[in-house]
Amino acid sequence: MITTDIAIVGAGPVALFAIFEAGLLKMRCHLIDYLPQVGGQLSEIYPKKPIYDIPGYPSVIAQDLIENLMKQAEPFHPTFTLGERIEELEKRGEADFVLTTNLGTKIHAKVVVIAGGLGCFEPRKPEVEGLTQFENGKGINYMILDPEKYRNQKMVIAGGGDSALDWTIFLANVCSELTLVHRSESFRGAPDSVNKVMKLAEEGKIKLHLNTNLNSVAGTDILKSVTMTHSKTNEQTTVETDHLIPLFGLSPKLGPIENWGLNIDKTAIEVNVDDYSTNIPGVYAIGDINTYTNKLKLILCGFHEAALMAHSAYKYMNPGVKYTMKYTTVQGVNEF
Secondary structure, eight states, X not given: OEEEEEEEXXXXXXXXXXXXXXXXXXXXEEEEESSSSSSHHHHHTOTTOEEOOBTTBSSXXXXXXXXXXXXXXXXXXXXXXXXXXXXXXXXXXXXXXXXXXXXXXXXXXXXXXXXXXTBEEEEOOOOOBTGGGGOSSSSBOSSOXXXXXXXXOEEEEEOOSHHHXXXXXXXXXXXXXXXXXXSSSSOSSOHHHHHHHHHHHHTTSSEEEOSEXXXXXXXXXXXXXXXXXXXXXXXXXXXXXXEEEEOOOEEEEOGGGGGSOOOEETTEEEOBTXXXXXXXXXXXXXXXXXXXXTOOOOHHHHHHHHHHHHHHHHHHHSTTXXXXXXXXXXXXXXXX
16 A cells, blocks of 8 residues: 555646645655646647746746656655546545555545546537548547647647637647637637737738638548538638647546545535635645636646645644744755
């Protein structure tokens, strides 16, 4: 059995930063993730995607952020169980938990932190005629792992959120021809990204179709074209393309977490905003997997949650022990 102070379910960016915050308080962490590597969605779905809202980084590639977080956590010697999913959570007493994975691995911890992002997830697929025919390497994908794959290729991106906007900006100078299709005339993403996309369209660097829905795809063995329909005029347009990337977000599923006795609102775990604790004492939830009034699903918000969680977990594990806040600018980062 693996023994640790804090068992963290998930190994995305918020979970990795939690190692650092816990380490400053001399608490050891063990992370468990169903994916075969750390990084969560950043490494699995868009490792090469630029991120623009991390403080101190005007732009940082997703995988670079993960690598930096790992370096930041190194002094505190975290341990990992990867490629396994937590199936059972058993509370034996105060500060006494046992977690069991699908492969039978057991982790004994004083505190449990759920930082599983969206939980188990799959892409939301649009209702498009012929869509499944060109999946699995035949032209249609639901994530971008290596943007170089699309160099000098024709691409259609569909969506109106941050992912669609960010990838459009990034790939405008990579693809030979890039088309962005959005079903509305306004975007859901960051205003600055919207302005950049509109400017690219004005300059003729991308083709932009607003108020437009994907209708069908066509080809022989591989994708050759996408047909779309304008929602107001019903005019149909067919675009020749090598790739179609529908970016309509992910459909989250909590999986076994649903059976752990936690208070759940839809597909997220309810928490106390004082310290991001759940209704089970000693169990916390941070990052995209939790919910509360005015919740923002941003990495930087998850970092904030990780810091408050760590201080609360220290008090939970050490009742009655007085802790004096010390700043890293004064005491540095001391490994243990």
